[in-house]
Amino acid sequence: MKRLSTEQLLGLDKFVVDDEEAHIEVDRQLCRDCSEKPCCVACPAGLYTVKDAEISFDYAGCLECGTCRVVCPQSGSAIRWRYPRGGFGVQYRYG
């Protein structure tokens, strides 16, 4: 079966992106000093990538699982995690 890229997979999902509030905020300074960056392998949506030694993260496309929050070695300080505001974020049609 043809492999789908993560972008293609996320393209199948319905999202209502909140342009005013990011539900996840990443402290790039703390992330720069993190040697492991497990978020980059563990995020099912592949939203964490490293560009020029800096963490690059986009909250649009988040499946709201909470994996990044739990795998982060500096849980609670490097990643500020909330659910999106009511009505925003992913909207599963199957689930």
Next chain:
Amino acid sequence: MGEEKFTAIVVGAGPAGSTAAMVLAKEGNDVLLIEKGASPGSKNMFGGRMYCHALNRILPNFWEEAPVERAVARETVTFLHGGKAVSLTCRNSDWTKPPYHSVTLLRAEFDSWLASKAEEAGAELACNIRVDDLLTEDGRVVGIRAGEDEILADAVIAADGVNSLLAQKAGLAKMFSPGQVSTGMKQVIELPEETIRDRFGLEGNAGAVQLFVGECTGGMPGGGFLYTNKSSVSLGLVVSASALQRSSVRAPDLMEDFKNNPEILPLIEGGKVAEYSAHLIPEAGLGMMPRIYGDGILVAGDAAGFVLNLGYVIRGMDFAIASGEAAARAVICAKERGDFSGNSLSGYQELLKKSFVLQDLEAYRKVPEFMENERLYAEYPGLLTSIFTNVFSVDGSQPIRLHSKILNRVKESGLSLAQLAVDGWKGATRL
């Protein structure tokens, strides 16, 4: 809303929350059921199967009107290693007759239906609302805050899922550790009904469930699953979050690799992926259970860590429903006493102790630790597949009897007999 005070505010319209709201409303209580999604279920996903017993006790014969997919008639567990596979299949035609043993379903539709039952009973459902905080007075929970709105209630039932921020805010739960949860990923793959029947050998509305252990997770604790729906299959992987931290393969790539495994590919070939979803699964059982009651607050469902994974049986929804019901009963008793203190609400824990929820979690208390054993996901699938492929191989060489074939494979595997005996004994006594 503003001035009104509810008997209970239930946060989260999943199976625990909607059940709690329904049971409370049926007894004439003012209940507000709050959901952050645009509709109940729109934020929820699971593997794909609910064991029916818990809901059937509350809504007898619910399957006659509930949007369920297939009644599971066939269970298969498959060990995968290096292109080899060994499966055990169990079929029981009684499971396809009412009262159905278990059904596959899709959460967006099902959770909406269950929430509608709560509404029918008289609960007020409010969607598109994220609860930001709890309102407290002298340390007691007296309501919730959502944006600018503050809503009061005698009791709050936190049924807000595995990431329960409310249980944490209430000081009842600590943040869990990576070893206590797994990440689940799923793709819903559409296939014609007829193709599903043919490929899985099913009749009518009968369904199949397949679980996979071994190379699908790259030997990491976890496994693969496949649930047949009416005209789609739910295919996915579950991987321990602590193993994912150290994984060399990105989570979404594991999932794409799994789809192309020779055991999976023929089952989904020609299918069209309709949705990709992910969720955390509480795996540590009693080891991660928060305090489930406090002054003015109860915690139910995934938020309380009520999931049981035995490897071959994985349960969450039946625990969620039964805990939602028990939480509602505890609030009803507290109301009769006019006392919503933690002491008064502690009846919730007593009810759960008398039900399968805490009885099963207590009986299988040591399972989560057993399931962390990495040999279950790497060495043992390798050993099993090498034994069976050897047993079924014919090549004209010297005859070797069965027990020697098995012992030879054990020797090759590098596992000691003592290790096998210890793991075997633990498995047999804990599972």
